[in-house]
Amino acid sequence: MNQSYSGHASPWRLFVPKMYTVLREGYRLGDLKSDVLAGLTVAIVALPLSMALAIASGATPQQGLFTAIVGGFMISFFGGSRFQIGGPTGAFVVVVFNVIHQYGYGGLAQATVIAGIILIIFGLARLGAYIKYIPYPVVTGFTSGIAVIIFSSQVKDLLGLRLADVPAEFIAKWDAFYHAAATAQAAPIAISAGCLALIVATRRYAPKLPAFLIAVIAGALAVWVWGLNVETIGSKFGALPQTLPTPSWPTFTFARVRELLPTAFTIAFLAGIESLLSAVVADGMTGRRHRSNCELVAQGMANIGSVLFGGIPATGAIARTATNIRSGGRTPVAGVAHALFILLFVLFLSPLASYIPLASLAAVLVVVAWNMSEFEHFKSLMKSPAGDRVVLITTFLLTVLVDLTVAIGVGVVLAAILFVHRMALAVEVETKTKLLAEDVDDLSAPRLAPYQGPPDLPETIEVYQINGPFFFGAATLLSDVLDRLRHPPRVMIVRMGNVPMIDASGAAALTAFIDKCRKQNTIVLLSNLKTQPRRLIEKMCAKDIERGDVRLAENYADARAQALAYVADGK
Structure with missing residues (x-):
């Protein structure tokens, strides 16, 4: 029996994964071919990124791979977007590094499980629409701040500095770099500079080729051919495992939960923001529409699943999602295929990763940091009214110098105060426009009526x-x-x-x-x-x-x- 769509449709329909939707519509051989090729392309991009981001976060390269496999699979399989690609991202580098530095990996696993539960609650409570409306200056401010921190975290490997321990604080970190400048080594500098130049050249002259993977392979070959004395994944982390670890549930105590709750909220907030931003970008590129609350539930499940298999926090990755779309991905099967291809690498080719120099991965992360810097957006926002500039700069400085949790909290509060002030000055305007667009499910004929233009104007x-x-x-x-x-x-x-x-x-x-x-x-x-x-x-x-x-x-x-x-x- 067909049921016409209404605002009182069964709530569970909003949480039906897009994977079910595409299978219900009919999945053809041509779709499978396009999705598998797109998944392979994204996996080639994600492979070096997953290891590099994990290392920058203070974790191990295999933990980044486990995150891309388990988290990426679950985000695509259970998510509310047709095109979302999940895995470790730059937004988490700062938080993960600080948590591991303070509490160890066990504390990170506990915080991520709590964050996953928070995301599931947010989704079931239908808060997805609200999370999307974080002020633009706040998002740009903390994203640019994270980019600065990622770049700072790579200076040691870029220059081959001899530092036993790099401080976590921004100013202390650069002070340590300054005092260790004399220990810089020619080989790592040459490797990082060469890889950086290769990435830039490949992106400019052959943009369809996987620049990151090419640079990483070139760096490894250079070390092997010339016998360069540089630090590699193998020398620092040992051989990578060729299997997924056995699932393990973290041990919780009430005191530890209370201690980690602010960090868990930060992880949940970042996962929600970045995944929904990524889904919105995908919608804009394809004309499709994601379901935000279903996506939040999937993100929560993926983060819990990731740490059960020894991974780190995961979320939707904007660049990898865009790559999936440009490569011809049509359905969530492409995201699942991307995870399976990375799994095949772990099973059969992971020993090769031991030869990758850390300087090559540092060059990859320099490019990631530049892409995250939002330089053009930051410059554009500096032309906006003074209040927005204050929010932008305050969020940026607090992210770099203090803490991401503080930066987001202060930024949102400042934006809210600024908004209230503007509303007090603005004229009173009656509006019938609904500000929060609710999710629409795929199972109750959610077609919108075509927009009808004024009768006294042509259709054009x-x-x-x-x-x-x-x-x-x-x-x-x-x-x-x-x-x-x-x-x-x-x-x-x-x-x-x-x-x-x-x-x-x-x-x-x-x-x-x-x-x-x-x-x-x-x-x-x-x-x-x-x-x-x-x-x-x-x-x-x-x-x-x-x-x-x-x-x-x-x-x-x-x-x-x-x-x-x-x-x-x-x-």
Whole structure:
């Protein structure tokens, strides 16, 4: 019996994995071929990254591989996204390193299990929509801070410094590097510089090739051919095991749970944020839609499963997920295949990893740190209002100099205070717009009605109106507009007369919307802009305005006239 979709559909439907969805729709041989090839491509990318990120986190390379296998398998198999690839990521490096340094791996395993339980509770409580609305300056601030810390953690291996113990604190770490500068060695410097140059060159001139794997193999060959005296995975960690370890459940005490609870919340928060950001990126690249709460439950299960097999925290990896999509991955089977390919490496080829020099992996992580630095976004946010800049810089500095947990907490509180202040100054605007978009399941015909444009305009012109302050809580609503249209319009009129203010997250969402329209050959007309939104948009969207991708209109009548003229000219 068919059941039409309603807001009262069975709640369990929202937690049905996308794997079931694709099998229910019909899985063909062509799909399997595309998914297996994509999974192999992603595995080639993930292999050196998993080991490098684990080493940077203070763990062992095999623990990174176990995380990619177990965590990656469970995230794809149970998750709410068709394309998500999971495993160890740079966001966890700081937290994992600090926990292992303070409590050992046993403490990390306990904190990760608690974090997994928290994520499952968050998902079952349907908090996924709320986690996605963390202010943009906070996300950029701590991501950039993590990038600085990752780079700092690799200086010893990049230069081959002779340091018995590298301090965990940022300032103390660089002080130790300064005093040990005289111990730098030529061979590690040559290996790291050569690998870094090879990665950059490969990405520029042959972007389809696996730059990280090529650099790591080249570094190992250089050490073997010339007999260079550099530290390798084998010399530091010994031979890698060729089997998965036996599952082991951590031992808990009430005192240890209470002690690790703040760290567990940080792990859960980072896993939730990064996995949902990755899923949103995948949606934007494919036009599909993930289920955030199902994804949180899968992330929780994957983190618990990862540490049971001796791994570290796992989450959705944006770069690997994008690689999966670009490589032709169609369903979660690609993520499962990626995990199985890494498992085959562990079973049959792991002895080869002993020859990989740590300087090569350090070069890989330098590139990861640069990609995470959000330099362009950081620079763009420095043009935003003073309040957003304060949130950005405070979060960044606290991440680098103090602690990630403190940075996130302070950043979110500052953003909330800033928002309340802006709302006190803003004019009162009545809005009927629902700010939190609820998940929709795949089993109850969740099709949205096509967006209907105004009857007095041709089909090539669409109109969308924003009501109320366009802040970080409402920013994601704009990205759904084009998804509801049968065909991309020639002109999109966005009426903003009822928008008293717009913050950096709103501007970032608007910029992403404009970029999406530009790729579909749609120009954007913004009408009725008030003073504060106009100033911010003119500053942050200057290039789009200069190219003509965005046009400003004094009122709706002006926007309508410009749109009709543009369509009539046939541009």
